[in-house]
Amino acid sequence: MKKMEKEFTSFIQEAGFLWGPSPEIYGGLAGFYTYGPLGKLLKNKVENSVRETFEKEGFGEIEAPTILPDIVWKASGHLETFNDRTISCSKCKSMFRADNLIEEKYNVSADTFSDKKILEFIKKKKIVCPTCKGWLNNKIETKNLMMKTKVGGQEASLRPETATVTYLPFKRMYNYFRKKLPFGVFQIGKVYRNEISPRQHVLRGREFTQAEGQIFIDPKEKNKWNKYKAIKNKTLPLWDHKNQKKESPPKKIKIEEAIKKGLIKSQAYAWCLWLAYKHFRNFGIPEEKIRIRQHFPNEKAFYAEDAWDIEVKLNNYGWIEMCGVHDRADYDLKQHSKHSKEKLEASRENGEKFTPHILEIAFGTDRATYTLLDLFYEKKDASKGKSTFKIPYHMAPIEVSILPLMKKEELLKISKDVSEDLSKEFTTSEDSTGSIGKRYLRNALSGTPYTVTIDFDSIKKKDVTLRDRDTEEQKRIKIKDLRGTIKNLFEGNLLFKKIK
């Protein structure tokens, strides 16, 4: 582990964000992690923002099982093709995902390489075993990633994504939405992949949470998307496969132009890409750290009409895929129709029957949570000030921290009342342990935007000190105005320095 990565991992562990691999006291199982109280608050914030984004656009949330009988995974193709290509060390016998070994060192999409090309690349670049530095065997093997179980004696597998399980109740959903297309649904839930060599912390775990939205649409309506007008003049940082090959950078392109040029095939798909991009920007990720990468023709599934990934540049691991946006056409519903012998169709107003197309936005909430930690943690040497978690205020896990100056009954009483009032609106924490300076440091590491300090003046004057995380400015505020003031600060109706 690099020094920076090590320091960062120790920060997220000690501050109570992420622990693992779990179970730590038993040595840990690679690819499994535990969110501590602070990390879980942050992950909830990420997931609630996903929920809000989808709900605002009229998507319905569903929750389907994480375990399904293998007949489903046979139909979806996962049992046969959801494989990784592995390579093993001739010396220590460790096994690795072959394409990742390359991608972690070189800025290429090795998953588009043939087996032969991978082996040649490894040979040419003299890539060795990351564990023991031994030579890698000149042989690629495939391993299926499905996690298997048995339910009442029947073969079943844990889902490796939420998508398939969202397609299955199509008929139920079609009825729920009163037989009108398009409709959108989403799921946020656990998925499981038997990764060969889990690495890069929660970025490549074996158990993780996916948030996936699906739009079911009449293919004839994909270019009559009524939300298109509002976004056609927006620009996106598109990195098409030609520019990737030429090693040219992504280009900012107007959505309308991207469609004209044939880079993007439909209005509805463009809107999905925009929604996903905007969602990541709303997390507070800077523009220059996001790009949208097109799949190579041999990288995307044969049935996919459009396939782009949103990538974010992390401090620890460079550019990482954060979100896939895919036009899966009618492939999935047709497959499941064939295997289940149930018609999965919709009707047009004129009575025509057809198989809807599916547009999909899929991303991992653990990756998003990790990204916020990675991008906004600012390490400083003790001599240069304090380390701070500078997460955008609206994404902070704890919003307001309440600190009674000392453990005196009068102060604790006010603290409790203030806490109760503020917690009606905000995520708060009350902290009376340790010196006030130490508690400020803790707040800085938790990324808490506002700190309320209760001192002896608070008893008579019924006011408190409010402190802003980034400027470290302080204002004296009446307790009765506190909740309203903080609300206005969060909603952007008030600037801290303008508080009177």
Next chain:
Amino acid sequence: MKKMEKEFTSFIQEAGFLWGPSPEIYGGLAGFYTYGPLGKLLKNKVENSVRETFEKEGFGEIEAPTILPDIVWKASGHLETFNDRTISCSKCKSMFRADNLIEEKYNVSADTFSDKKILEFIKKKKIVCPTCKGWLNNKIETKNLMMKTKVGGQEASLRPETATVTYLPFKRMYNYFRKKLPFGVFQIGKVYRNEISPRQHVLRGREFTQAEGQIFIDPKEKNKWNKYKAIKNKTLPLWDHKNQKKESPPKKIKIEEAIKKGLIKSQAYAWCLWLAYKHFRNFGIPEEKIRIRQHFPNEKAFYAEDAWDIEVKLNNYGWIEMCGVHDRADYDLKQHSKHSKEKLEASRENGEKFTPHILEIAFGTDRATYTLLDLFYEKKDASKGKSTFKIPYHMAPIEVSILPLMKKEELLKISKDVSEDLSKEFTTSEDSTGSIGKRYLRNALSGTPYTVTIDFDSIKKKDVTLRDRDTEEQKRIKIKDLRGTIKNLFEGNLLFKKIK
């Protein structure tokens, strides 16, 4: 399936609450269900209310893996003892949980029976196979309920509860809470049990969601619980094991008295029982439909100091266990300390080391969600009015429904604006499909408390009709006052009939 149960199941399926067994198009796997959009909104409401209850009391939320290596389950005892006793049909070979077969028909706690007693009871009462009515074999077999998998070649199991995985990071949590006891943590997450014969819909599923809170406490502090004073005069409907044996009903007893009588052993445990009871009452479950049942001495685990269950009386299935509250003493931390060889201890101020005790509140959110559906769905024959889902207003999945009278552009525009404004504060749904009468019926089945209708008068007068679900009263309200009015209604600051 009984007629009532059948009618109820068709209601929850058609209204979009719960579908299954999933995947339906492949015939379904027993014990797995899918929440439709309305059901998921309801389940989210249940889970958020759990979150609120625990957070208000200072518990921290964590999220730990659902899969753990078998060394953990060996230590916890699950691999050896997490079994069900089964009995099978001599004719059709179906297998059933023996105690459930009895409990579903007779109001006794058959899980306290010995194998011999179960067989005698079945013989005496002439209980036959529920599937084919054949005779049951005179033999009890045990089946382990753990769902097994392999991770990277290593034996592992899916967790059957969240509790164990909450105990494991004890040292991390102890540090996070600055080495101060007591502290509380909770988890809400999926668990898996390979139930022999999943029945009673989601009440006995194979995949379900547990919400479990744990308090880690110094055993010397269990009777110095500072929140005890506020609750000691409250009464609880306690059904101790003696009264169960005598077939006497539960008794309302003051908490202080229950402790004096030795029914409950500690203040801290009594507080947990109270918290759990209050939580279910807050759902709006009527007093007479809740009782708190003590475990029989031979029913509770040998190490448990106190063990009571909260039970709720359902329309479909009678009295059902909803929540277990257990004083697990130091058993779990000692077991895991022994097996992991890591010290799981805390320190007193005087430097003394000790193993904390664990108090636990554990319940399933699917059961709670189902309970709300079961208790508040009022079926009426078409001749006697309409069927309604009379869920308490604060638990309704959709809070406000917005109906433009007709699909005219002017009305749809107002509808959209109203919708956008209201959705800042409430869960809303906009519905412009079908006659207004049909849409009212749909709202009644969704349990939506308030309906806003936009008609042609709304264009000039800038007002709308607000309709109350239960009284069916209607008031005309200015659009600009709508959000505030509905907020006041929900918060209890305003009565509908008092709206001017």
